[in-house]
Amino acid sequence: MTADAKIQHTALKHSQKGQTSEFVIQCPVCKMLQTINIENNSMAPTRKFTQIGNRIFHDCSNIKPCRLYRIT
Numbered sequence: 617m618t619a620d621a622k623i624q625h626t627a628l629k630h631s632q633k634g635q636t637s638e639f640v641i642q643c644p645v646c647k648m649l650q651t652i653n654i655e656n657n658s659m660a661p662t663r664k665f666t667q668i669g670n671r672i673f674h675d676c677s678n679i680k681p682c683r684l685y686r687i688t
């Protein structure tokens with residue numbers, strides 16, 4: 617497991633059932649930052665990011681999963 621994947625896994629795991637957690641997501645490719653919500657291990661739908669399994673990918677790249685930083 618890479619460091620990025622580990623951060624992601626932890627972030628998704630920490631979102632409790634029935635609770636929405638706010639995260640900042642950063643694309644490792646273009647460095648774009650965006651605030652997203654995660655509820656029940658699922659990311660709230662956004663235009664620029666896609667969740668695949670427990671990883672989230674920016675629409676500029678489907679190779680590297682984005683990093684998540686918990687802010688709430």
Ligand SMILES: [Zn+2]
Nearest residue numbers: 643646674676
């Ligand atoms: Zn990107």
